[in-house]
Amino acid sequence: MTLQMPLLEVRNLEIRAAKGMPIVEGINLSLARGTMGALVGESGSGKTMASRSMLRLLPPGLSVTKGEILLDGEDLSKASEKRMRQLRGQSLGMIFQEPMVSLNPAMSVGAQMAEALRLHTSLSRQEIRQLCVEMLERVRISNAAASLSAFPHEFSGGMRQRIMIASVMLLRPKLLVADEPTTALDTLAQREVLDLLTELARDFNTAVLLITHNLGLVARYAETVTVLRKGRVVEAGKTASVIAHPYQTYTQNLIAAAQVGEGKADIVPPDTPAVLRAVDVSVTYGERTHGRGAGVAAVSGVSLDIRKGETVAVVGGSGSGKTTLGRALLGLVPLSSGQVAFKGMDIAASNGTIRREARLGCQMVFQDPYSSLDPRQRIGSIVHEPLRHVPDMAPADKERRVREILAEVGLSGLDQRLPHELSGGQRQRVAIARALARRPPFVVADEPVSALDMTIQAQVLELFRELQESYGFACLFISHDLAAVRRVAQRVIVMKAGRIVEQGATEDILGAPQHPYTARLIEAAPTIGGTDGFPLVEVRAKASS
Amino acid sequence: MKLNLIIGLLLVILLGGAAAIGAAWTPYNPMQLDMLNRLSPPSPAHWLGTDEFGRDVLSRLMTGATTSIGIAVTTVLLAVSVGMIVGLVSGSLRGWTDRGLMAVTDALLAFPGILLALALIVILGAGSTGIILALALAYLPAVIRIVRSAVLSIREKEYVEASKVIGNSQAYTMFVHILPNCLAPISVVATSMFGWVILAESALSFLGLGVAPPAPTWGNMLSASQPYFERALWLSLAPGACIALALLATNLIGDALRDRFDPRRLQA
Numbered sequence: 001m002t003l004q005m006p007l008l009e010v011r012n013l014e015i016r017a018a019k020g021m022p023i024v025e026g027i028n029l030s031l032a033r034g035t036m037g038a039l040v041g042e043s044g045s046g047k048t049m050a051s052r053s054m055l056r057l058l059p060p061g062l063s064v065t066k067g068e069i070l071l072d073g074e075d076l077s078k079a080s081e082k083r084m085r086q087l088r089g090q091s092l093g094m095i096f097q098e099p100m101v102s103l104n105p106a107m108s109v110g111a112q113m114a115e116a117l118r119l120h121t122s123l124s125r126q127e128i129r130q131l132c133v134e135m136l137e138r139v140r141i142s143n144a145a146a147s148l149s150a151f152p153h154e155f156s157g158g159m160r161q162r163i164m165i166a167s168v169m170l171l172r173p174k175l176l177v178a179d180e181p182t183t184a185l186d187t188l189a190q191r192e193v194l195d196l197l198t199e200l201a202r203d204f205n206t207a208v209l210l211i212t213h214n215l216g217l218v219a220r221y222a223e224t225v226t227v228l229r230k231g232r233v234v235e236a237g238k239t240a241s242v243i244a245h246p247y248q249t250y251t252q253n254l255i256a257a258a259q260v261g262e263g264k265a266d267i268v269p270p271d272t273p274a275v276l277r278a279v280d281v282s283v284t285y286g287e288r289t290h291g292r293g294a295g296v297a298a299v300s301g302v303s304l305d306i307r308k309g310e311t312v313a314v315v316g317g318s319g320s321g322k323t324t325l326g327r328a329l330l331g332l333v334p335l336s337s338g339q340v341a342f343k344g345m346d347i348a349a350s351n352g353t354i355r356r357e358a359r360l361g362c363q364m365v366f367q368d369p370y371s372s373l374d375p376r377q378r379i380g381s382i383v384h385e386p387l388r389h390v391p392d393m394a395p396a397d398k399e400r401r402v403r404e405i406l407a408e409v410g411l412s413g414l415d416q417r418l419p420h421e422l423s424g425g426q427r428q429r430v431a432i433a434r435a436l437a438r439r440p441p442f443v444v445a446d447e448p449v450s451a452l453d454m455t456i457q458a459q460v461l462e463l464f465r466e467l468q469e470s471y472g473f474a475c476l477f478i479s480h481d482l483a484a485v486r487r488v489a490q491r492v493i494v495m496k497a498g499r500i501v502e503q504g505a506t507e508d509i510l511g512a513p514q515h516p517y518t519a520r521l522i523e524a525a526p527t528i529g530g531t532d533g534f535p536l537v538e539v540r541a542k543a544s545s
Numbered sequence: 546m547k548l549n550l551i552i553g554l555l556l557v558i559l560l561g562g563a564a565a566i567g568a569a570w571t572p573y574n575p576m577q578l579d580m581l582n583r584l585s586p587p588s589p590a591h592w593l594g595t596d597e598f599g600r601d602v603l604s605r606l607m608t609g610a611t612t613s614i615g616i617a618v619t620t621v622l623l624a625v626s627v628g629m630i631v632g633l634v635s636g637s638l639r640g641w642t643d644r645g646l647m648a649v650t651d652a653l654l655a656f657p658g659i660l661l662a663l664a665l666i667v668i669l670g671a672g673s674t675g676i677i678l679a680l681a682l683a684y685l686p687a688v689i690r691i692v693r694s695a696v697l698s699i700r701e702k703e704y705v706e707a708s709k710v711i712g713n714s715q716a717y718t719m720f721v722h723i724l725p726n727c728l729a730p731i732s733v734v735a736t737s738m739f740g741w742v743i744l745a746e747s748a749l750s751f752l753g754l755g756v757a758p759p760a761p762t763w764g765n766m767l768s769a770s771q772p773y774f775e776r777a778l779w780l781s782l783a784p785g786a787c788i789a790l791a792l793l794a795t796n797l798i799g800d801a802l803r804d805r806f807d808p809r810r811l812q813a
Contacts, residue, residue, distance in 0.1 A: 330710060360712045372703035376725050389712040434707070 006030040007072060007207045008054070008175055014066035015049050015058065023062060024050050024231040031175070031224070034205040036198065038218040038239070040254065041228035042453035043424070047211050050228070051177045053077070054209075055092050056084050071175060089116045093173035093206075095197075097180040099160035103152040109136075110148030113167040120171055135166040139196055157318070158189030165197055172204045179211045186318045186480045191524035194221055213454050216258040216483070216526030219243055227251050243528060257454040258483070258528045267490050267505065274305040275442050275474035276329060276362070281338035283321075283328050298324040300498045301338075306442065311468065311475040313489035313506070315482065315521060321498035322478045326444040329476060330362050331355075342442060360389055363435040367447040369427035373419040379406070379430055380415030386437045401437065408470075409433045409463060425456035432464065439471060446478045461487050482525040486510060494518045547804070553797030556790050564614045567607030575604040576759055584777045594779045596769065602783050605761040610787065612762045616673055616680075617742040617791075623681040624688050625735045629724070631685075632692025637700060637719045647693075650686045658683035659745060666754050676755055680742055691734050695727040702726075729803055736799035740792035747788050763787050 010029040016022050024046035031037045041047040053064050054076060069076040071091065076084070096102040104112060113132045117123060123131070129148070136144035139162040141155075152160055161181060168176060178197065182190035198221055201208045210222055218225050218239055225242050227235040227250070235242055235251045246252045283299040299321040306312050314322040327333045329340055331347045340347045342358040349355050363386075366372035373382055380402055387398045406412055409429040419427055428448060435443055448464065449457040465488050468475060479485050485492060486506060493503040494515065502515040513519045572592075579599030587594045593602035635646040653661065658680075665679035699705065700723060708718040743763070749755040750764025758765050763784040770780035 332706065332709070356712070359710075362710075364707070364710045366703040366707060368703060372707050374704045374708075374722050374726070377722075385708070385713070386711045431707075434711070 005073065007033040008209070009070040010050075010054075010067070011070070012067040013050065013053065013064065013069065013077075015046070015053055015062055016065045018061045018063075022065075022231060024228070027067070027226075027228070027233055029226050029233075029236070031207045031209060033174070033207055034202065035224070036201060036208040036210060036222045037224040037226070038210045038212060038222035039226050039228060040212060040215060040218055042213050042455060044230075045228040046231040047228050048179055051179055051209060051211050054175070054177060055088055055094055056081075057094070086120075089171055089173070090120045091174045093168035093171070093176040095161070095164055095168055095176065095178040095181045098184055099157050099164060100184065102164060103160055105152050108149050108151055109155075109163055113148070113163075113170060116167065116171055131170060132166075135170050136163070138200065139163065139166040141166070156189070158185050158192055161185065161189070161193045162196060165193070165200065169200050169204060169206070173206055176201065176206050176208045177211070178208060180213070181210075182217070183212075187482070187521060187524045187526075188317045190217075190526070214258060214526055215243070215254050215454065216528055219258070219528045220526055227254070253455050253458075255528060257458040258526070268307050268310040272307040272309070274307050276306045276340070276342050276476075278302060278304050278329060278340045279338055281325070281328055281340060282336050283324050283333055284336040297498050299328060302495075302498075302500055303338075304493060304500075304503075306474040306476060308441070308474055309468070309472045310491065311477050311489045312491045312493060313477040313479060313485040314493045314495055315479055315485055316495035317480060317521070319497075320495040322480075322495050323446055324498075325495070326364070326446050326476055326478050330364055330444055331359060360438065361440050362442045362444070363438070363440040365428070365431050365435045365443065365445040365448045368451050369424055369431055370451070372431050373427055375419055377419070378415065379411065379417050379419070379422070382419075382430060383415070383433045383437055386434060390438060405433045405437050408436075408467065423456075424452050425460055428452060428460050429463065432460075432467070436467060436471060436473070440473060442474045442476075444476045444478070447480070448477075449484055450479070450481060457481075457484065464488060480521075482510060482522060483527055494521070547801060549797045550801035553794045553801060556794035557798065560610060560787065560791055560794065561614065563607050564610035567604075567609075568611045571601075571604035571607050573601035573604045575600060575608045575761055577601075584773060584780075586777070587779055593783050594777065596766075596777075596780055597773055602766075602780065605766060606763070606783055606787060609761040609763045609766055609784065612673065612756060612760065613743055613746055613764070614791075616676055616746050616756075616762075617739050620677050620680045620684070620742045620746075621735055621739050623677065624684045624738065625731065627681070628685050628688025629692050629727075629731060632689045633696055633719055633724055633727070635689065636693040636696030637715065637723060643693075646689070650689045653682070653686040654690070656683075658687075659748060662745065662749065663752075663754065666749065671754050671757060673756055676746055676749060680745055680749075683745075684738055684742065688731075688734060688738070691730055692727055695730045696723055699723050699726050732802040733799045736795045736802060738795075740795035743788060743791045747784075 008029070008031040010027055013024060013027040014022060015024045027050055029037070029039070039047045039051060049058060049062060052058050054069055056076065064077045067077065076087070079087070110129070110132055113135070114128045117128045117131065132148055133144045136147055141147050141159060141162060155163065181197070182193050185193060194217065197208065200206070210217070212218060222239050224237065225239045226233055227242070227248070229250050234248045235246060242251065243255055246255055281299060281302045282297065285296045285298055302325055304312065314325060316322045324333060328335055331340070335348065342361055345354045345358050347355065347358040383405060384398060384402050387393060387401060402415065403412070406415060409432055411426060411429055411433070414422065414426070419430070422430065432448070445464070449460050452460060461484055477485065477489050489506050491504065492506050492509040494501050494509065494517065496517045502509060502513065502518050509518060510522060513522055577600060579595065582591070582595050582599040583597055585591060585595045591601050591603065593606065596602055596605070631646055635643045662679040662683040665682060666675050669675035669678055705718060705722055708722050746755060746762065747764030747767060750762045751768040753768070755764055756762045758769065766784040767781060770777070770784070773780055
């Protein structure tokens with residue numbers, strides 16, 4: 001299409017494991033200088049391996065068995081190891097998914113940034129320092145000069161990812177591979193990091209290959225998109241046309257998952273009694289351990305009611321106190337002031353029977369399905385466990401209940417499996433089954449889908465919604481993902497720094513936010529807007545600040 | 546099955562078999578003196594030769610195996626079961642219980658294990674009961690520390706919190722969800738400790754603080770062979786090799802166990 005030769009051209013790429021299993025097959029991909037292309041697919045689609053092969057960073061046992069990876073006409077799959085070392089850093093950069101572990105915790109930021117420059121250039125210490133400071137300023141790290149001697153743990157996840165970008169971009173690589181660079185970050189930090197990345201790439205004429213499972217991000221940032229499934233390309237082209245006219249059902253599902261969902265209509269009648277009522281709840285960490293100094297207030301002065309059959313979403317960035325609030329409502333963290341009542345019973349009551357009844361009536365679905373299930377317990381036994389505490393239930397009834405709930409979450413016949421034999425989505429279904437086994441009146445769901453692939457997220461949310469309709473439990477849904485919130489919640493509470501800044505019906509809040517923080521959250525959410533298929537992010541409100 | 550596990554198991558069968566047979570039958574009476582056949586080299590009649598009193602080395606080795614392995618098994622079982630409970634309680638409950646228990650553990654850890662055992666044997670008196678108690682106490686702090694650190698990392702997992710949310714009691718959570726997930730490090734510690742206890746028991750016997758001669762153990766046989774090292778090498782080599790092989794076997798099996806206990810490698 002373009003007359004100019006593309007910077008990166010991958011032809012018929014095939015990667016195989018040592019035992020002959022193909023990981024990816026017949027991949028074609030091209031990326032023009034200074035543009036951003038996206039490689040999309042869910043876990044196990046081979047997108048990470050395909051991108052790693054470009055820097056020859058494949059894990060042992062995997063190798064490129066066929067095809068070419070042409071960078072500026074040079075075939076990287078046949079380049080010598082020495083040549084690859086020259087190219088890495090200099091022409092090829094990579095940003096990893098997990099900013100918490102991709103920087104060396106024992107090395108100062110300055111030393112890590114300088115490493116590549118020392119290796120690939122002959123600049124003096126002074127010049128290197130100068131370049132690093134300039135670069136940190138460009139990625140908007142405040143007090144850049146002082147930050148050089150700081151260590152990674154002193155920065156937040158978003159800042160670390162910006163530092164990572166700064167150190168990779170110092171050498172102005174021709175191609176930058178960004179492997180899910182923002183999956184571990186909240187929506188606001190994600191927006192910041194990707195905006196910066198786009199800006200730097202444009203200024204330095206760097207081509208970026210963005211690996212992601214989120215089509216919302218692709219729609220916003222990438223010019224071209226390649227969709228991978230089970231190691232093969234199922235769809236490729238300009239982002240706008242792929243999103244407007246997807247050919248494959250798979251792509252259609254991915255797009256649907258990223259689209260602004262339909263709001264949940266039925267508002268619970270206001271005269272429904274509250275299942276859970278929190279009055280002026282505050283949680284302060286570190287009061288006792290630090291002795292004299294005041295602790296950190298994670299939640300301050302939050303009051304809320306959740307009625308039968310209702311889902312109330314709590315949204316906010318990392319550190320907004322939303323997770324702590326959820327735990328406080330379950331009595332998992334002690335309140336420093338205020339009161340939480342479940343069906344009129346104080347969950348912190350001195351009476352053990354009341355406390356226990358409240359505890360048994362409130363359940364939780366945890367964020368990470370990989371750590372919320374005991375790895376040695378079989379699925380059937382995990383789901384059976386809550387039933388231990390049901391008095392007067394015959395063992396046969398318990399067995400029947402386990403089978404019933406497993407069928408309801410779509411896992412019939414998997415009761416003898418161990419958690420590691422299930423996929424992430426299946427595990428989260430187990431966690432949901434466990435939480436609902438005893439038919440609790442109140443459930444806290446703490447980011448229940450954020451660890452899952454986009455298409456799986458949609459399925460799990462749909463399941464959750466169906467189960468709520470049939471069980472009628474009240475739910476506190478903690479999330480930073482506004483698309484998910486729109487799907488399941490009738491009401492939204494927006495939290496910032498431990499306080500409620502805005503609350504109301506989902507449609508009102510997400511449609512016409514009053515508080516600037518809410519507006520920023522909505523604006524940062526990566527979604528594909530409208531039904532016309534035009535890949536523009538739907539921004540219903542501008543920040544009023 | 547991996548090669549290291551096979552070798553480890555073969556060694557265990559060999560040594561354990563020798564010990565088991567030695568408890569019931571030996572080629573010669575291990576205490577029988579035969580002054581005419583002193584320090585005779587290995588021969589068809591005496592496969593591993595005879596010692597300075599003409600006693601059959603193989604017979605003594607087999608009886609010694611019974612004593613040494615018996616002592617080691619009891620010591621390990623004692624140290625691991627007590628250490629497991631203390632570590633579990635300490636790591637799960639935290640707070641003052643933890644601080645108190647850890648203060649005692651750290652005080653014990655501050656002594657070199659063998660020195661502690663020496664002091665205890667002086668108090669308790671030499672003999673197998675003394676050795677078992679002394680060595681168990683000497684190895685206890687290490688077990689407590691390892692179990693506690695495993696518990697500390699596992700108690701932060703969401704499934705432990707999930708168990709609490711379900712309504713399970715703390716004791717149930719401790720024994721059903723936390724303890725089984727600590728078994729991997731415990732099993733590795735227990736098996737390699739087994740080897741070290743055999744070594745320590747030998748060292749104590751070598752120093753004359755263990756099982757008193759003429760009853761044979763690997764350690765006091767090694768000790769007794771010292772003056773004849775140049776003339777009768779087999780006297781030192783036979784018990785020395787047994788100790789080394791026991792250590793090797795337990796380490797190999799410890800590694801294999803660690804792999805085995807990793808639930809990600811469990812087959813359906």
